[in-house]
Each structure stands twice: as C-alpha cells, then as structure tokens.
Amino acid sequence: MAGVTAPAAAANLAGKSGVRVVVIGDPGTGKSSLIISLATEQFPENVPGVMPPTRLPADYFPDRVPITIIDTSSSPEQKAKLIAECQSADAVVLTYACDRPSTLERLSSFWLPELRRLQLKAPVIVVGCKLDLRDEQQVSLEQVMAPIMQSFREIETCIECSALRQIQVPEVFYYAQKAVLHPTAPLFDQELQSLKPRCVRALKRIFIMCDHDKDGALSDVELNEFQVRCFSAPLQPTEISGVKRVVQEKMPEGVNENGLTLTGFLFLHALFIEKGRLETTWTVLRKFGYDNDLKLRDDLIAAPIKRAPDQTLEMTSEVVDFLRGIFNMFDIDNDGALLPAELDDLFSTAPENPWSSDPYKDSAETNVLGGLSLEGFLSKWALMTLLDPASCFANLVYVGYPGDFGSAFTITRKRRVDRKKQQTQRNVFQCYVFGARASGKTALLQSFIGRQPSDAVPSNSERFATNTVELPDGTRKTLILREIPEGDVRSLLANKESLAPCDVAVFVYDSCDEYSWQRARDLLVQVATHGENTGYEIPCLIVAAKDDLDQSSQALQESTRVSQDMGIETPIPISVRLRDLNNIFCRIVHTAQQPHLSIPETEAGKTRRQYRQLLNRSLMVVSVGAAVAVVGIAAYRVYAARKNSSS
Structure with missing residues (x-):
C-alpha cells in the first residue's frame, strides 16, 4: 500500500467543512506573534493584545480544509470567554516560551489539568515558541515532553518554533489540522503501543470485504484492487513485493503463499501510524464509510422508517x-x-x-x-x-x-387493522408482562428461556426474554416477553402510544397472596382504561403463578369474577417450580393471533359502548323517520301535480 492520499476526498470524508483551532497559553509566550507570523510570513513589530480570528484558505494545506485560528487572553477577567472558546475548539494549540522554564512547568501544573477538568475532547498540540531564544544547554524537546505526554495522553504532538526566524510556524497548524482530520486517539493506544480494538474490528471487516476469494489472504490482484479503491492509483509489481517483504521480515505470519494475511494487514497499519502516517489508515477507513468514531456513517446504514406507532x-x-x-x-x-x-x-x-x-x-x-x-x-x-x-x-x-x-x-400491518380484520399476519409478537413485585413475573420470563428464577440478576429495570414457540399446527412464531417493573407502570402509561407496540398483555399474580391479586387487578384496569382512551386496546390474560402453593381462595374467586366481568379468559394457573406451565406461551401467542378477542372492558368502557349503541339506534330511528317524511313529501308532490293537470 503506497499510502498516496486524495486530499480533497479525505477532507470531505472527514466530514469537516472547516477546522477551528484555539491558541491558549500563559501571557507573553508568543501566541499572537505566532498567528501573525503565520498569516503574514514575517515577524510583527507591534503585537496586539489579542488577535481577531484569522482564517487560512482551503488550499493552504494539502487536505484542502480551511482553518480558523482563534487567539485568546489568559487574563482572569477573560476566563469565561477562554473556556467557551476551548469548548468549541476542534483542536487546541497550547503554548509555552522556550526561554521561560516556568511556562513549561505551568503546562502540567495548570493548563493541562484545567483542560481535563473542562472534559475537553479536542486534541492538544503543545508548542514551544521563541525557539531562537532557547538556551542551547537545555535538554531536547523529546526528553522534556516525554513525561508530560505520558501523563496527559490528550497531547497529540509537540513541536518547537520561532516566529522571528520563521522556523516551523506553518507546521504548528498543519499538525493541528492533521490531529482533527486524522486523529490518533480512535486508532492507536499510545500506552500499549498497539491498534485499538475498534480499529482492529474495522480493518478486519475491510480485509474480509477485499478478500474476494475468501482464502484468508489478499493476493497481488486483491491488493491492487484495494489500492486503487482507496488511493486511486495502482501498485507496481515491485511495490507489492516490497510491501510483502517488509511485512515478512518483521512478522513472518503476515504473509503466506496466498498473499498478505489479516495479521500482516493489521501490522502494516500499525506501522503507518507509528511512523506518523495516520492519513493513510484514515483514508482507507473513510473510503469504506467509517466516521471518526470508527462506525459506519449514518448515510450508509440509516434509512427513514415511516410507520404508525402500532406498526413494527x-x-x-x-x-x-x-x-x-x-x-x-x-x-x-x-x-x-x-x-x-x-x-x-x-x-x-x-x-x-x-x-x-x-x-x-x-x-x-x-x-x-x-x-x-x-x-x-x-x-x-x-x-x-x-x-x-x-x-x-x-x-x-x-x-x-x-x-x-x-x-x-x-x-407489519397496523394492529388496529388486524383487530378489524380479526386476524394478523405477524410472525413476531411482543407481550408486556405486568404484576406486583415478587408476583412471579421474572420467573415466567426465566422459564421461557429455560432458566431457573434464581439465575436472574436482580433488577428494577425492564427485562426481556425471547424465544420461538411451536404452535399445534406446526408453525413457529417468535414471542418476546417484556417485563414491566411495578414502579414503571405509571410512567409507561403516561405516554399515549405506550401500548401501541404491544400485541398482548399478561397480568401475573401470586395465587397465595391476596394483595398480589389486588395489584394485578388494578394494573389490568389501568391498562384496559388506557387502551379504551387511546384506541390501542390489547388482548389480555391473567396468570395465577405459584399454583403449587396454598392458594388464596378469595384471590381465586375474585380473579375469576373479574375476568368474567371484563370479558377475558379465566386466570391460567401455572407453577414454574413444578414446571407445570399449562401451555402458557402457546396460549399467549394464540391470544395475540386473535387481536379482536380477549380485550378487557372496564365499567366506564361498557357505559360508553352502551351509549354509542343507544345513540346509533336513535340515529337509525331518526334516519328512518326522515326517509318516511321524504317519501311522503314526494308522494304529495306527485299527487298535487296530477291534480293540477286534471283541472
């Protein structure tokens, strides 16, 4: 891989229309002089306190992305503005003066901890200004910065420059732009000196996509196709041989008789990054649709999903x-x-x-x-x-x-339409499971996926269990049980459309506990009322759990009466402990497949239904009377016309 970049494309794929670089540091470290020197290519005689924003054109650097440079003041009264600028920065240039060791010490004692306190995500470029004034007896930049970079991994790179002598001034902002367009952090772990897991995963997928014959290696032809796709330039046979030779010398398992292996492919990218050629790896990633978080871009995987609340x-x-x-x-x-x-x-x-x-x-x-x-x-x-x-x-x-x-x-078709047509074509059904704490909800879910209730991790949040259910006719449907914690019911039903995705609801109560039944009854009424008020009525079942224990006769009688009053099936007794589940999961799916049945009706709902029936009958009588009147008027007109003609 030659690593030839396509600058304009790289900029677009990075998703940046411009890079905002904020320059900060102690007073007198050379911030403003650095900016003026970059813009005018000469050292300023008179330096303003704070420079206005400076914009470099898109063609200033090869990546063809314009840069806006923001100067700042470190005076206490300007602290709020400084913080705001840092928080909106794509990259931060942090300066110190090479001739003032105290400003270097302030990087670790103040500036870098302050940026960390602000939870700044932007990369930091540490810049030693006034290189021309540095004491030649001082230790090298690498020796000075190594311990600081070890403590502050957010530092992308360090560089020294001289605005007076025009030494490495453009390089400061080139590195700042590069840190934004081709960041190190998502790709490479500086501490472990290895590719990060997410980077490995992305490169592995790219490798598999390019390994067309699926033999576990990129042949010379496949390597060349990869090169053309990413860099719009083919590799010469000698270049391919050279790439494989480098890999084989450093990592023998990186090449086999079929070509470059995944191990070798990953090694090459680690080598590019170690040598500072991050743009090579980023170009590859972006050509295959990855963003800076090493996920596929939204435009490649997202699709507008237009559906009603009761469609899935x-x-x-x-x-x-x-x-x-x-x-x-x-x-x-x-x-x-x-x-x-x-x-x-x-x-x-x-x-x-x-x-x-x-x-x-x-x-x-x-x-x-x-x-x-x-x-x-x-x-x-x-x-x-x-x-x-x-x-x-x-x-x-x-x-x-x-x-x-x-x-x-x-x-899927709307659930309301399913109810009207009295059938459904769905293959996946969602069941909400309601009930008081310790009623047996979790045990029901655990039994559905072949686990003991004790295997469940205690939780106050929603829990899901999914499995296929074989029906008596031999067909299989997928059932998803969603356990609704007792404390979440109020907030759930506060949303008008909360029952829209639900095909069937189950209300579990402990058959030994009268209070547990009372809570299940109250929840059933709440859900039924919500469905009546919103138009998202759902079939419901009552499950009497722990049937193997001493039952509460009052709870049994009450639950039977309530189910009959509300027009749903009588409670289904189950015992998870004895594994006597009374075919409950088939019954849940069967109920979901008949969406017009087993819909509970509250007293208020019955009253409304009776009122509507009475109103409809009244309207029918009125319409019949009106029709008779119309017929009578028409007959009279015919009679009158005949009488007039005869006279």
Missing part, C-alpha cells in the same frame, strides 16, 4: 436465510450452538458485540456451556429488530449482509 418491523426471509448461513459459518465445532467465543468472533467486524449488555445479554436460551442455539440466535435478532431497527441493520452490515434496508425488513 420484522426481518425478511432473505435476512433470515443470511443469518442461518452466518450461524453455520461460525459454529466451528458444529454442535448447533454458538459459544460466547464464537459469537464474539461473529461480531468481531462490528464496533462491539451488541449483545454483551442489556437488554440483549440474557434474553435468550443458552446451553450449559453458554452456547446460543440457532433459534435463540434468530430470536435475538428479532428482538433487536423490534427495539432498534437502525442498530439491527447496522450490525447486519457489519457482519456482512450485502442488501439494503428495504430488503432486510418488512413493515
């Missing part, structure tokens, strides 16, 4: 087939499950494993070794599609899906 996305059969293939590819030991290490390998071309944290981490069934079955694998993708379609699509792209957003997902 589901994966197409094309994506499901792709995921089956990916699963089999990474199931190295062919045991029908992806072990954690195999799953990490599958996501090794994504910025991170998206399932390593909630809500996905413990949402699906695993075997005793932590292996994820194909059904669990597909269920997790279905959960991600439901909760975050944009992230789901991004991760599909990261693991190699070649299609676009439209080929990956389909938008």
